[in-house]
Amino acid sequence: MARLQALRINSRELLREPGLQKHVDFTVSASDLGVDDERIVGDVSIDLTATSGVDSVVVHGTVRMPWKAQCRRCLTDLDGTASIEVDEVYQTAAEMGPDDDAFPIESDQIDLVPAVREHLLLELPDDVLCREACAGICPVCGVDLNTGSCDCDTSVRDERWAALDDLRLDD
Ligand SMILES: [Zn+2]
Ligand SMILES: [Zn+2]
Structure with missing residues (x-):
């Protein structure tokens, strides 16, 4: 999807020397990211910085997700914006060990979409209460x-x- 090109970073440029950074500030609908869930009620804001190391890239920043849900006890409608901290490592396949949970750098490309998608799915409001003492x-x-x-x-x-x-x- 052409719209998601902003979420793909050229790793060849970044890995030329350690410490180089690329900042991504982008707003996109959750469905464009491949997450179709009625609990997400608006665009997702992505504010991430990729920083190169010697043979890996660290992606750090925040993803904001507007959500709605119902209190599981009283069924009151609730909404808010989840501020999700992202801290992920991207590595080339050659550097990646079998136990690494890093994201792969493929074809000189750091694709932020799978990481963002994973974080959205983990943060979907589930089991929320309007207040602890509801x-x-x-x-x-x-x-x-x-x-x-x-x-x-x-x-x-x-x-x-x-x-x-x-x-x-x-x-
Ligand atoms: Zn409640
Ligand atoms: Zn009663």
Whole structure:
């Protein structure tokens, strides 16, 4: 995709000498990056600096992802912008050992797309709470217990646990 060319850095220029830098400041939609997820609600901002070492390139910076999700207890709509720190190493295939978790430099090219994609997927809001002490909703009547209350008897439990209670009483 031509639009993603800004996220591909020529490593030959960068590896001419250690300490050379290339800065990438780019905004792109998540779907252009190959991440289609309704929790990402706007463009992703990529602000990364590639710095050459002797035979590797370190990519460091921040990726910002606007997101929305629901509190898993009370289902309130939540949104925010995740600020994701990126710190990755790129190495040529020749320098790469079997245990290295570096990204490959292929055809003299540092492709930032797979690294950015990986970080986005890891940071997708999962299991979020509106606040740590969210009281959730009543499982019986559905009232939001953060803002209201009800008289439901929520002590009714699964019958399967009753046998365990009997065992404990015998002790
Ligand atoms: Zn909540
Ligand atoms: Zn209730």
